[in-house]
Amino acid sequence: MAIKISLSRIKLVRESNHLYDAISSRHISGPQDAVAIFNQVLDLEHEAQEVICELMLDNSNKVLGVMEITRGTVNASLCHPREVFRGAILHNAASIILCHNHPSGDIEPSREDFAVTERVSKSGKVLGIELLDHIIIGNGQFLSLKKNGMVD
Numbered sequence: 001m002a003i004k005i006s007l008s009r010i011k012l013v014r015e016s017n018h019l020y021d022a023i024s025s026r027h028i029s030g031p032q033d034a035v036a037i038f039n040q041v042l043d044l045e046h047e048a049q050e051v052i053c054e055l056m057l058d059n060s061n062k063v064l065g066v067m068e069i070t071r072g073t074v075n076a077s078l079c080h081p082r083e084v085f086r087g088a089i090l091h092n093a094a095s096i097i098l099c100h101n102h103p104s105g106d107i108e109p110s111r112e113d114f115a116v117t118e119r120v121s122k123s124g125k126v127l128g129i130e131l132l133d134h135i136i137i138g139n140g141q142f143l144s145l146k147k148n149g150m151v152d
Helices: 031-042 081-090 111-127
Strands: 051-057 063-071 095-101 130-138 141-144
Touching: 031 051, 031 063, 031 095, 031 130, 031 141, 051 081, 063 081, 081 095, 081 111, 095 111, 111 130
Parallel strands: 095 130
Antiparallel strands: 051 063, 051 095, 130 141
């Protein structure tokens, strides 16, 4: 009796786009750099629904890629570590910066924001991909959970 198995292959497909090309050699030195890239590439500031995205970085904090992870409603979005780290693994990222917008403009983190941050941080430690920060964008402002002592 022959045993049948399926053969799978996963490939990273890099899309060429002038917005992405402009950030491919940028280094992140603080949350303001990350916010500038998220707004430049994904225009999070003007989204009408909550969007969770990430920057994937190499060992010297050079940007490897930016990815939209999920899109939700006006006040919520589901985020699972599986989706967060899929792109980071494919990009061979050493670390990530998570970001999402609050369409209401209020950048105060919710309980769910803290819960997501904790799950992603713990998962990243297991995978060897550090969560450097989680940033909330809204109404022309941003809040870095790391800078405000809300992330390990």
